[in-house]
Amino acid sequence: MSDDLILVARVAGAFGVKGDVRITSFTADPMALVEYARLLRQDGSPGLTLTGGRPTKGGIIARVAEVQTREQAEALRGLQLFIPRDRLPAPEEDEFYLADLIGLAVETPAGEPLGQVKSVHDFGAGDLLEIQPAQGASWWLPFTREAVPEVRIADRKLVAVPPEEIE
Structure with a gap:
């Protein structure tokens, strides 16, 4: 695309x-x-x-x-x-399009790298971020306030709380 x-x-x-x-x-x-x-x-x-x-x-x-x-x-x-x-209107301050998340670095609240946002999907139960780590298989993270407390478009990163099996 x-x-x-x-x-x-x-x-x-x-x-x-x-x-x-x-x-x-x-x-x-x-x-x-x-x-x-x-x-x-x-x-x-x-x-x-x-x-x-x-x-x-x-x-x-x-x-x-x-x-x-x-x-x-x-x-x-x-x-x-x-x-x-x-053709889309420019997002307001502190807003973004989901497509803007693709390619962002993903890190823990402590600043440890988790990977990069590979894609954003909605299979019917809400948005999911596909996270691609530097090595290994990608994994899914729900795009909720609990799992992703911060999105910093200007810094090209988001802060995520990974599920226990990823940590």
């Missing part, structure tokens, strides 16, 4: 029989997807062009220029949708 693309949504499937598409939104305001309109694929190629939509739990039901049938909508299930980073 290009560093200048940010994941904003994923196609969840079809809605109804006229080709509407259910889209899970990863934006604070799901209707922002309709405002972005032109969404890209992970490689930067054209993805979907939203021509309208309405909010639903966890996302939107959208009309899409490239889709006319339920079967076409269903075939898009799982498609990840991106926008260029420069």
Whole structure:
């Protein structure tokens, strides 16, 4: 994935029989997807062009220029949708995008290195950080205030309380 693309949504499937598409939104305001309109694929190629939509739990039901049938909508299930980073508003002071966490150094509250944030995922139960140590297999850390008490974007690091099996 290009560093200048940010994941904003994923196609969840079809809605109804006229080709509407259910889209899970990863934006604070799901209707922002309709405002972005032109969404890209992970490689930067054209993805979907939203021509309208309405909010639903966890996302939107959208009309899409490239889709006319339920079967076409269903075939898009799982498609990840991106926008260029420069289309997002700048974060407020003391705020950040989850994509900003990737590549940050991870250390304990005592300053001992634990690794680097390799990726951020949400498998349905909240955000998880994949931590890659200098050597060995990566491990997962819940992105909660208890597990990650400090995020220092300007210092390019975060402070983490690792689970007992990692210590």
